[in-house]
Amino acid sequence: MTMRFRIYRYNPEADQKPYMQDYELQDVGGDMMLLDALLILKEQDPTLTFRRSCREGVCGSDGMNINGTNGLACITPLSGLKQPVEVRPMPRLPVIRDLIVDMDQFYKQYRDVKPFLTVKDPLPEAELQQTPKQRDRLDGLYECILCGCCSTQCPSFWWNPDKFLGPAALLQAARFLCDSRDQATQERLEALDDPFKLFRCHTIMNCVDVCPKGLNPTKAIGEIKKMMVKKSL
Amino acid sequence: MTINSIQTRRFDTLIIGAGGGGLRAALQLAEADASVAVVSKVFPTRSHTVAAQGGMNAALANVLPDNWHWHMFDTVKGSDYLGDQDAIEYMCRAAPKVVYELEHFGVPFSRLDNGRIYQRPFGGQSQNFGGEQAARTCAAADRTGHAILHSLYQQNIRARTHFFDEYFAVDLLKDDEGNVLGAFVFDIHTGEEIIIEAKTTLIATGGAGQLFRTTTNALINTGDGMAMALRAGVPLQDMEFFQFHPTGIAGRGMLITEGARGEGGYLVNAMGERLMERYAPKAKDLASRDVVSRAIYTEVKEGRGCGPNKDHVMLKLDHLGEDVLQKRLPGIRQTCITFLGIDPAEQAIPVYPTAHYTMGGIPTDRYGQVVVPVKDTPEEPVNGLYAAGECACVSVHGANRLGGNSLLDILVFGRSAANHIIGYLKENRYHRPMNEASVEKAWQRLHRWDKTGEGESVERIRADLKKSMEDNCGVFRTQEVLDNGIKEVSAIAERLKEARISDHTGMFNTARVEALELENLMDVALATVYSASARTESRGAHSRIDYPERDDKNWMKHSLYSSEGRKLDYKPVRTKPMSVTSFPPRPRVY
Ligand SMILES: Cc1cc2nc3c(=O)[nH]c(=O)nc-3n(C[C@H](O)[C@H](O)[C@H](O)COP(=O)(O)OP(=O)(O)OC[C@H]3O[C@@H](n4cnc5c(N)ncnc54)[C@H](O)[C@@H]3O)c2cc1C
Numbered sequence: 035m036t037m038r039f040r041i042y043r044y045n046p047e048a049d050q051k052p053y054m055q056d057y058e059l060q061d062v063g064g065d066m067m068l069l070d071a072l073l074i075l076k077e078q079d080p081t082l083t084f085r086r087s088c089r090e091g092v093c094g095s096d097g098m099n100i101n102g103t104n105g106l107a108c109i110t111p112l113s114g115l116k117q118p119v120e121v122r123p124m125p126r127l128p129v130i131r132d133l134i135v136d137m138d139q140f141y142k143q144y145r146d147v148k149p150f151l152t153v154k155d156p157l158p159e160a161e162l163q164q165t166p167k168q169r170d171r172l173d174g175l176y177e178c179i180l181c182g183c184c185s186t187q188c189p190s191f192w193w194n195p196d197k198f199l200g201p202a203a204l205l206q207a208a209r210f211l212c213d214s215r216d217q218a219t220q221e222r223l224e225a226l227d228d229p230f231k232l233f234r235c236h237t238i239m240n241c242v243d244v245c246p247k248g249l250n251p252t253k254a255i256g257e258i259k260k261m262m263v264k265k266s267l
Numbered sequence: 268m269t270i271n272s273i274q275t276r277r278f279d280t281l282i283i284g285a286g287g288g289g290l291r292a293a294l295q296l297a298e299a300d301a302s303v304a305v306v307s308k309v310f311p312t313r314s315h316t317v318a319a320q321g322g323m324n325a326a327l328a329n330v331l332p333d334n335w336h337w338h339m340f341d342t343v344k345g346s347d348y349l350g351d352q353d354a355i356e357y358m359c360r361a362a363p364k365v366v367y368e369l370e371h372f373g374v375p376f377s378r379l380d381n382g383r384i385y386q387r388p389f390g391g392q393s394q395n396f397g398g399e400q401a402a403r404t405c406a407a408a409d410r411t412g413h414a415i416l417h418s419l420y421q422q423n424i425r426a427r428t429h430f431f432d433e434y435f436a437v438d439l440l441k442d443d444e445g446n447v448l449g450a451f452v453f454d455i456h457t458g459e460e461i462i463i464e465a466k467t468t469l470i471a472t473g474g475a476g477q478l479f480r481t482t483t484n485a486l487i488n489t490g491d492g493m494a495m496a497l498r499a500g501v502p503l504q505d506m507e508f509f510q511f512h513p514t515g516i517a518g519r520g521m522l523i524t525e526g527a528r529g530e531g532g533y534l535v536n537a538m539g540e541r542l543m544e545r546y547a548p549k550a551k552d553l554a555s556r557d558v559v560s561r562a563i564y565t566e567v568k569e570g571r572g573c574g575p576n577k578d579h580v581m582l583k584l585d586h587l588g589e590d591v592l593q594k595r596l597p598g599i600r601q602t603c604i605t606f607l608g609i610d611p612a613e614q615a616i617p618v619y620p621t622a623h624y625t626m627g628g629i630p631t632d633r634y635g636q637v638v639v640p641v642k643d644t645p646e647e648p649v650n651g652l653y654a655a656g657e658c659a660c661v662s663v664h665g666a667n668r669l670g671g672n673s674l675l676d677i678l679v680f681g682r683s684a685a686n687h688i689i690g691y692l693k694e695n696r697y698h699r700p701m702n703e704a705s706v707e708k709a710w711q712r713l714h715r716w717d718k719t720g721e722g723e724s725v726e727r728i729r730a731d732l733k734k735s736m737e738d739n740c741g742v743f744r745t746q747e748v749l750d751n752g753i754k755e756v757s758a759i760a761e762r763l764k765e766a767r768i769s770d771h772t773g774m775f776n777t778a779r780v781e782a783l784e785l786e787n788l789m790d791v792a793l794a795t796v797y798s799a800s801a802r803t804e805s806r807g808a809h810s811r812i813d814y815p816e817r818d819d820k821n822w823m824k825h826s827l828y829s830s831e832g833r834k835l836d837y838k839p840v841r842t843k844p845m846s847v848t849s850f851p852p853r854p855r856v857y
């Protein structure tokens with residue numbers, strides 16, 4: 035099978051402005067992923083630039099916009115894609131080159147929620163105990179791979195990238211708020227109690243639709259809001 | 268850019284690599300108030316530690332009776348008696364503490380009903396020095412690496428570690444006396460080159476699984492640090508020992524964790540027989556990895572493989588039930604659905620041995636100091652240079668690594684290297700003067716790729732190298748095949764000298780990064796084939812059809828390969844543990 039691609043190209047050193055380049059690939063196998071195709075295209079045109087590493091959806095390197103929807107190239111089967119497959123960088127972040135965006139803003143939001151376990155009591159010699167049920171609360175929260183697919187598809191993030199924390203960072207906030215071992219609940223909730231940081235989420239659910247790990251930031255945001263209400267009572 | 272305009276940055280310590288090994292060391296150093304720079308060619312959480320699935324060994328005895336001495340026995344036996352017993356004792360003793368620390372850092376381990384960390388059985392584990400199966404592998408479902416790497420990165424955010432994300436380390440810098448002074452690196456975003464001066468440099472760059480065509484390793488695992496060491500005159504140790512994991516997805520390479528067999532999965536051949544019953548009557552599917560890989564290879568070779576081409580065997584998990592799969596193995600279930608379109612809760616998974624882990628590497632002692640032979644002393648520390656993680660060879664894995672022991676290795680020795688560095692920094696307060704010649708050399712290596720004109724492409728040479736390694740340096744080896752490997756890889760290395768890239772821009776030039784990575788891979792490939800061809804015995808992962816027996820009399824020793832003259836040297840195995848009595852070599856049966 036032959037497949038056609040239209041790929042966003044921009045090298046600030048060489049190009050006046052971004053443009054879309056057409057590519058064709060012969061002998062596309064039925065079980066190929068988009069990343070496999072990009073790697074072959076890169077063999078033919080080594081200037082084509084994108085991030086990639088694990089090839090199996092765990093490192094979060096290759097988030098990109100595929101036919102209008104964000105996803106990871108390495109776990110997006112070619113067979114399900116409408117042609118020409120239009121591949122662009124994830125929206126609204128500065129483009130460094132081709133499909134590579136500058137993720138500083140995204141990482142800063144992550145750091146802003148203090149994404150680390152905080153225990154104030156003296157630590158035991160062995161593990162802190164946690165029941166399986168308490169541990170289950172972290173499922174759906176801890177698996178995030180920081181790919182950026184959700185935040186860069188979130189309208190609230192587009193409009194207020196400097197004020198709204200975005201779904202990925204808020205999911206992390208929830209991950210620590212829901213951890214029975216964490217002892218900074220109060221501080222975490224206070225830090226989020228702000229008209230923008232958290233409350234700009236209008237439950238548009240884009241984030242849920244695109245998360246390649248099947249996580250649900252909207253639900254996590256809802257949980258945080260609930261915890262806040264409880265706190266203020 | 269001219270060489271004189273290159274900026275210099277100064278730190279107490281430079282860590283090259285932000286996987287589990289690098290981040291564990293960085294945290295220890297940051298907490299001791301050392302100024303530390305971590306350089307990584309990818310954003311830290313994209314390092315390949317993120318892909319580790321099954322878990323990490325420590326004798327916590329949360330599920331079955333256990334103690335560190337049994338763990339030590341299993342590791343020595345697993346290593347086929349090539350592991351250094353002092354380092355192994357150190358690692359197994361430290362394991363429980365290191366796991367508890369990780370738990371305190373926030374790692375979301377799976378839990379037992381009593382609230383303690385969940386542990387699962389893995390291959391090569393026993394109670395009581397070879398008795399019943401043990402359950403020693405601490406797990407966060409089948410995403411243990413992700414859980415550990417992210418928690419470590421998070422703690423480094425708290426500790427305000429200084430990161431150079433997406434910077435590529437080209438080469439180590441050293442002076443004429445052999446002191447290591449830091450590294451020459453460039454910012455992948457802008458192409459800007461910088462010199463990082465440091466009193467100590469820790470290499471934590473991970474493995475070299477990209478040597479082979481079918482591999483469980485990420486595209487970034489190109490053995491950069493090992494090659495940097497070689498170029499700095501440090502030999503590589505035991506490079507002939509490369510682990511093939513028994514259960515990569517056939518033809519694709521994605522890993523199915525040994526934890527799948529730990530949870531009760533088993534392998535079957537075309538006749539539906541549980542094949543491991545024949546090769547390891549006692550441990551069966553939980554025999555050591557080298558044993559299971561050879562069994563699968565043999566089944567296929569003798570015509571009992573599955574599928575239209577009879578080229579793989581099947582891993583059965585469907586009898587475990589959907590609940591266990593979803594709770595304990597959700598990641599590999601998803602991987603099978605994504606890449607094979609099959610749900611292991613219903614269907615068996617096609618698997619085949621796949622390149623997985625570099626047992627060899629940069630020789631170190633148990634403090635992470637890089638050690639090289641000097642005159643009559645086999646292990647003299649290189650001043651200012653440390654290594655930890657998969658790129659290093661302590662050696663705790665010897666000829667064959669046990670599953671769950673690598674995450675342990677990177678964390679134990681990342682931590683102990685950091686502790687040693689803290690002591691070193693107290694006694695060495697000043698930076699040594701920079702050596703211009705070594706900057707010049709590193710600069711030349713980078714700028715060699717500026718050449719334009721005719722030349723072969725990096726992509727073609729890389730494809731040929733991987734194919735040659737797969738053909739000539741696989742699960743079973745002979746003199747003829749290995750010597751052919753030397754011939755082919757040497758010829759490919761010659762071609763690389765005349766290769767060209769077509770992209771000469773500065774910003775995010777991945778073509779240049781890949782060219783540098785291929786050079787590294789090439790040096791590591793040569794080390795691997797030369798070391799393998801010289802070792803005329805079978806031990807652990809190095810199986811010679813022409814020398815099927817282990818030969819302790821002549822070969823219970825570590826190989827040391829140097830680039831200069833492509834020369835091999837040897838040093839003795841450290842058979843004396845720290846406090847207990849030595850485990851003498853015995854026949855290895857599972
Ligand atoms: C699929 C898979 C599953 C595994 N599962 C398990 C398991 O369950 N249990 C277990 O014990 N082990 C497991 N292993 C092995 C284990 O995960 C690895 O050996 C270990 O994580 C390696 O860690 P590291 O810190 O040494 O290197 P890595 O995590 O590979 O990190 C290397 C770092 O070096 C950086 N780097 C490399 N070159 C350069 C350069 N030139 N310039 C700048 N930076 C550079 C990279 O950016 C990266 O940050 C598994 C391995 C694989 C492949």
Ligand code: SF4
Pocket residue numbers: 187188189190191200201234235236237238239240241242251252255
């Ligand atoms: S649900 Fe909230 S966070 Fe998710 S996309 Fe919509 S506005 Fe953004």
Ligand code: SF4
Pocket residue numbers: 177178179180181182183184185201202205244245246247248249251
């Ligand atoms: S929540 Fe999902 S989409 Fe968002 S960064 Fe994490 S893994 Fe990516």
Ligand code: FES
Pocket residue numbers: 086087088089090091092093094095096106107108109
């Ligand atoms: S390459 Fe790692 S997530 Fe796609």
